[in-house]
Amino acid sequence: MRGAGTRLEEEKALKSTEGPAYEGLSGTLAARGVDVDRVEGRLRSQRLETPSWGYGDTGTRFAVFPQRGVPRDPFEKVADAARVHGLTGVCPTVAVHIPWDRVDDYGELRGHAESLGLRIGAVNPNLFQEPGYRLGSVCHLDPDVRREATDHLLECVRVAGEVGSDVLSLWFADGTNYAGQDSFIERRHRMVDCLGEVYSAMPESMRMLLEYKPYEPAFYHTDLADWGAALTVCQKLGDRAEVLVDLGHHAKEVNIEYVVALLLDEGRLGGFHFNNRKYGDDDLIVGSVNPFELFLIYVELVGAEEHSETRIDYMIDQTHNIEPKMEAMILSVMNLQEAYAKALLVDRRALDEARRAGDVLGAHRTLLDAYATDVRPLCAKVREDLGAAADPIAAFKESGYAEKVAAERGEGAGAGWS
Amino acid sequence: MRGAGTRLEEEKALKSTEGPAYEGLSGTLAARGVDVDRVEGRLRSQRLETPSWGYGDTGTRFAVFPQRGVPRDPFEKVADAARVHGLTGVCPTVAVHIPWDRVDDYGELRGHAESLGLRIGAVNPNLFQEPGYRLGSVCHLDPDVRREATDHLLECVRVAGEVGSDVLSLWFADGTNYAGQDSFIERRHRMVDCLGEVYSAMPESMRMLLEYKPYEPAFYHTDLADWGAALTVCQKLGDRAEVLVDLGHHAKEVNIEYVVALLLDEGRLGGFHFNNRKYGDDDLIVGSVNPFELFLIYVELVGAEEHSETRIDYMIDQTHNIEPKMEAMILSVMNLQEAYAKALLVDRRALDEARRAGDVLGAHRTLLDAYATDVRPLCAKVREDLGAAADPIAAFKESGYAEKVAAERGEGAGAGWS
């Protein structure tokens, strides 16, 4: 009988850059006219941000299943994020969430991160947990509640300055549960007023990202329900207000890559929250439900990269309810590396030719050709070149990190979500 | 055994304004503080536009079931529309579709309409049936096809002038069926270019309505897929470009009344295509699937009417695949009258009070109170005051119109859709 160890050996052989897999793939690609060095260069420059809250315990409304070894404080979350970066090579920043990551000395948190080769990325306020926000935060009818909410946003602007971040990433749970409960338009005006104050307080170098979501936790309407709602608010705020696309925040029939393209064309695509879902906002591992969709999104992004200097923040936003959190995060990063790699392999010249010829299936098959390619050896090579792991999950398992933190941290602590 | 005739008598009694029903209702409403005269006045000024193509044979991709008596030409469609207006009192315009309603002398068509107490409303171009539009019209990669499409739109601007219309109502089937088939962004730029030329050609008094739709007939992406896509194109064109909301053109989870409110707030709600659906773009009778949603949309519209002078074109857009077309149209008009009446009965002061008090269920129940009211006697009274029928469907059946046109027109003609 074959043990798990044996299988690990085989996997390593398959993915090793020493073996024939990489040689075969790069040879094949070169024969197809692909500039493999350039593709690898772009893969090495990929940047993904992991979220501090993704390392802690999370769950559904029905249950939170605690896991051993989850971080007990923001410093340990940063440590976990640093480990993911060490294994994958492309995750040099970690998003923080206030108040879950509130510390006495943000300079200390920043220094801790930098000592581990990491920087603090987007600062995410929390305007949905306090009892006062039962009927909304920046959209609440009570000006005192809006004041409190705005003050929290201003606090986050300050925190961003202290941790060295230039991104304020905003998601609002604001909405209503019953028809008639409040005025759509008045709520919108309240939001624009509050955000206008925050926008004015941001230093010139800082950007504000506005995330939209169709429902949950609000079940009748959400104040920023779709990209149009977020975009029109951004238009009122200024150029440094941009839209954030969370892959799980769309009605079931929405073509997300099309939304991405429109936002790129409007110059307002600020960033992503990557995850995946089959039903609602399931927050599963990136690429675990529909990897082809993820590839198609990257096809748009690769095209945009070549035509503009737009900065886009690529962030992961997941909750790992039943699976090991760090392994899940690593898998997401790998899936994003593979999606990007495949998108880079699209034969753009052939695609343009087919489109110009009105060759529907020729154009489609050009994407299929790239998507069908097994890019794992290429991604492994890139990770090795970055000083990370060819097979990050195997390396993580071998490292004993999970066992070590489980012993040190025990049950962890609900520093966050639950 | 009770015959259908007897039931008709009963229905008439129920709905008659002579009987106790209207007296009871208006008394109850007055006792609740409703200004019944004002409500009736606004109901009398309601305006709905019926579509010429709604009187002809339509169907699904699987079958078109021809009905006897459908119009053989645009003049007969106008006659049917005039009959609907005569019975309901609130449908003084009819939308036309070019080329389905193309005639040699548009002045004659206009005169025909006016002789029947009707005006020609929105002019609707057709850019989806010609073989040349297989891969798109204004978004097509071939400039010759775009030229042809733009010329057709310019023709429609001229037709609008000749028939006395000031509305160009645009729906584009443009989109792709397969990932990669064409560039989202290039297609969008092509559309903006073509529409810019058309916009410039419109007289100052004319408005352009842009309709969006998530899918069908395009099955991978549609170039104007949602309200955000339509709005951002309108922003590029000018103030007289506005968004048209078709109730059947939303992803399943979209809160339509919220979209209506946002478009109102942006000053870009140009009009409606009313119909209803349970699944896709089913184009069923207005209010037949979710009458509460229709009511909620009207609640937003009633609120907006009181605060602005915005012109909104209220149009019906249905296909009657298995049911009698004129009866279906009349039922839709009645359902729209009832939805508007109920929205007018909402106690706005109580609503505001409840909202200000944070009384979630109080605000919600204020809407429920209006919705639960049986407004049929009120609508019957208003129709009678307008010289139309208290019970339009009974009156239509008694009139023998259907039998008359069936005898005259026979199988009708595929002047349109099929």
Added chain:
Amino acid sequence: MRGAGTRLEEEKALKSTEGPAYEGLSGTLAARGVDVDRVEGRLRSQRLETPSWGYGDTGTRFAVFPQRGVPRDPFEKVADAARVHGLTGVCPTVAVHIPWDRVDDYGELRGHAESLGLRIGAVNPNLFQEPGYRLGSVCHLDPDVRREATDHLLECVRVAGEVGSDVLSLWFADGTNYAGQDSFIERRHRMVDCLGEVYSAMPESMRMLLEYKPYEPAFYHTDLADWGAALTVCQKLGDRAEVLVDLGHHAKEVNIEYVVALLLDEGRLGGFHFNNRKYGDDDLIVGSVNPFELFLIYVELVGAEEHSETRIDYMIDQTHNIEPKMEAMILSVMNLQEAYAKALLVDRRALDEARRAGDVLGAHRTLLDAYATDVRPLCAKVREDLGAAADPIAAFKESGYAEKVAAERGEGAGAGWS
């Protein structure tokens, strides 16, 4: 300026059975040939079960907003349920949830209920909160976990006996989050084995209801995902295993009244969990999102009542995240009374005639006629006849119950959900 008090007076006048509203309605209905006494009789015999957990604090995965005065133990939940029954007249049973309602002496709980005029209804096990159920309960691969789950179900059979209940109502959160995680078929066989043991342990008088749900908390697959899945398991268990329909547990496009009809025709419709939703399993107030759908479901039930002796358990299952819980429960009950009343008003003879004549719109309009009727005076009359309140919400507010329990109970206690 008119105060809320004044509005309450008006509402009472509107709904009072002394005033003209009831007289007018019953007269109109009688004139239409409705046997009003018979309708009232059936309305008086309507039975709805409220859930003990609906009186406690609940929320989303993002937040639980505690409310003052929520029950601190099962006895107080029963007291709240008794109050709802007192005000509405049709809620003589309360469902319990084990372990949330676990007490040392179930006989005492039963006696407490009976002393308040209530009986204990369905017993609901909980197999989704314990850490051991992270990967499932009766479908878990580990036989020890399945043993534990089965034992809990057997405990609930015993509890049912002790509280005088004859219904075991089962919902399983079992499912997987990632493709490949476990075998669909093996999990199903494990479930059938466990349930077979429980079924055998039930006394002859007891029924087992199986609830299905497409997703949440499982996000890749759920072991009982739709009515077909639940029905086929029931077929394997025996005649006293029946399907429970929760209105929020369907994919977005499902026609629920059709599913209800099929289950009736199969003789396997065991009961309902009433609530409403616009998006996911939102668990909002019954009838608050799509009251027409609720009416259509009752149209099927009224038809079935006339043809069979099937017992169906009508239960409410809601979570009240932002609104007052008892007011929300009362409103749900009233909405269910109105839906049933309207369904009873459908002119079945006219409906059959129209159907037999192939008169699509005639049949449809027969339903619309019943639905448009303002049945509130009728329902108020029925409630008064039952010794309950004509206007239960006003009566509840006037009673000071909410203030009283808030003072007594304070913040309540997380006896349940959160």
Added chain:
Amino acid sequence: MRGAGTRLEEEKALKSTEGPAYEGLSGTLAARGVDVDRVEGRLRSQRLETPSWGYGDTGTRFAVFPQRGVPRDPFEKVADAARVHGLTGVCPTVAVHIPWDRVDDYGELRGHAESLGLRIGAVNPNLFQEPGYRLGSVCHLDPDVRREATDHLLECVRVAGEVGSDVLSLWFADGTNYAGQDSFIERRHRMVDCLGEVYSAMPESMRMLLEYKPYEPAFYHTDLADWGAALTVCQKLGDRAEVLVDLGHHAKEVNIEYVVALLLDEGRLGGFHFNNRKYGDDDLIVGSVNPFELFLIYVELVGAEEHSETRIDYMIDQTHNIEPKMEAMILSVMNLQEAYAKALLVDRRALDEARRAGDVLGAHRTLLDAYATDVRPLCAKVREDLGAAADPIAAFKESGYAEKVAAERGEGAGAGWS
């Protein structure tokens, strides 16, 4: 500049079984412990049925865009199907549709097919196009219409005998468009009666497949709306009545591979209609929207193949509205070959081990490992071994077949759909 010709050369090189691609892949697989010969053997025995109507003109309700060279009669459709088989090696049968494929002498059609190396597969009746079926066929309230529908089904049983087919594949458009239009239950009983007569008339060797669909062309309810509805009818008919799964016929949130597994477990999975969709029943090329879902379905099928002798008919059912029909069909076949190949590569032992260990991500990644594999060289090798083409689309283009039939057949003829 590189021409299309050059690209074709490269593609051939990539896919050739002479080159290093196959050697590299088979070596890697063998190193992983895969029995490559066995996998190839099962791939060679894959069987897919193409539909005669997929070769003719089809479209949406908005337009049918005719293509040059489409078949003018059933014989030419069979010829096209034979060509697809010749190029792919796995499509030895063609489904026919009556009356679209009605011929005077079915023996001649059968002989024609056999002379081209083909057999006639499933016989598909048409009960949705005749005006008499406006309100239904086997569910119609009029017994004369049901008689006509049943007679047509009996005709198809006879046709099946004459063409040598043992499969009757039934899809019903039956349903209603408006609430109340007809009785769900009575319609169901009518269907069971009609199908019972047909079932009795089938020879012992013949199977009846029942297809379900949630909506379109019926827009309120469909008589066989989901797998539960189809299964319960099959249970009433007998063992040779089985359910047919069309990938486009599910509500948006349905997990199709789970439905497949349940039907396998019930012993009632009769066959597939393969296609793909992003929105409604879009009938696009198999695997063009969500290839991972297609793979997951095959993972279930591969598992079932190993445990039973169940016969499943794998059929393609697509409409090619804008793309070349034969190229589209070939691409679908290739996508099905690749999905099957990947499913065969799943390391079942590793999967079982991970599941038994409760290793959620280990089990999931076992599927990902197979899915990420570039199986194109393997499929090319298998096709060559079958005497078909390594690169069927390139071979088809080189063959000049499309140009030849365009010249011979011209505009084709609407032998079917439109």
